[in-house]
Amino acid sequence: METFFTTSDKIQHIIKSFNLTKTLYISSIIIGEAHTGKKSLARYLFPNVLLVSGFDQQEVENALEKHDELIITDFEKLNNHSSLDFTNKRIIATANYMGNPALIDELFAFIYSMPSLQERPGDVTYLKDLYLKEARSTLMIEDNTFESDEIHLNLSKNSKSLKKSIFLHLVKHSMDDKDIKRVLYHYLLKNLDGNDGYREHLALYEIPLIEAGLKKFSSQLQLSRVLGINRNTLRKKIHEHRID
């Protein structure tokens, strides 16, 4: 059984409207950015309804002939709309963008717009915890020491980029020196070139070293002692790598 969690008022209204019209023969469409949960919402509200994708025009047309109720995802990908007859059918469509507004207006009785994750801070927190759990289990990480607040949450592609940023964060934080060496090995194998390779790629080591050191020890003097290098050498490196 699918579940759908949201704290967004807007989505609560969408759910309410769908619940009221569940038994009616009307056509509805949910329009919103990719990976905002449109398909999950449709699945959650209509778990037993056949789902077809707009990528396959023929499949949609065949399904329309045989079924009274249908979920059509990626509606914007359908290229021939004239053959669609929604009369007395229960249609739930999802689309990443409006496409032709006049056509959408003509075909659908209920037109919902799905808010992006940026507009749903409560949902981001929920998804973050969910993905963290999933990432921990998938990557088999039991370590609980890292701060989840430190994760840079990328919402540019909604749940997809959010999930990716959490997985990457966990991967990065669970690496030991062997893993880091392997990562560097693959990176260098791909990128090593030219005639100044040593100096060019030294930054891979020096920048994180100095940045982390400055964060941890706050003064350059102290850091130079910890690193066992001259303070002037450190200053030169900081300048060279443009570390502020």
Added chain:
Amino acid sequence: MNTESIDFQAFIEWDNNPFILFSAQGKILYLNNAAEILFGYVSKKELYDIALSYAPQSFGYKTTSLALNYDSFIFHAITIGYENEEQISLRLYNTPRIKPTRKIETDKLIVTDINILLEANIALFRTKNTNPLQLLTDQDLPPFKLNQNNFSKLLRKTFDTFRASDSIDISLKLLVGQHVIIENKKEAIVQLAIHANGRYADTDDVIRTLASESQIKCILNEHAIKLEIPLIQ
């Protein structure tokens, strides 16, 4: 033919076009049945002013073609006449209602609880707007036959015209005693009325088209939309 002995008053009384006889002071001396109903929607003064403005220059009768609109009453012409200084008459000509060219296929309609569609459309409206809404509805309305998709579109379009309005009042009620004939059957009428302090009129044509497709009479004015929906059984 001698018509002197015929009393024409009854013919005027039961004429479907409103007829009013004013005194020189603007008092009503006589009005027929149709005019009596009309006065529910327009003031005496307004009609008297119209009578004076369009009166012929000297004794006699003058017919002017003009569009007048009072709620659901639509007139296309008026005749003003006077034969002495004491009385002036006004007759308004009803615009004939255009019979819908599209026949309604009642067997294709689905028995629906209109309150559900209304609630769902309010929820849809609230996903986009935060305007305060008041709803007064009759939960006891029997389910009736509707084209659910078409009617939902009509509701969406209707609500959309109030997207920037304050204090939106929605009421749904049975119009007691009023009927409409559809497919030779007498059907009751449910009225959905939405009032606000103002509204957009950009999609009024679409609303009219969608309404006529479902045999719904729509009355559109500056502050309100009224939909008279046949309660097809």
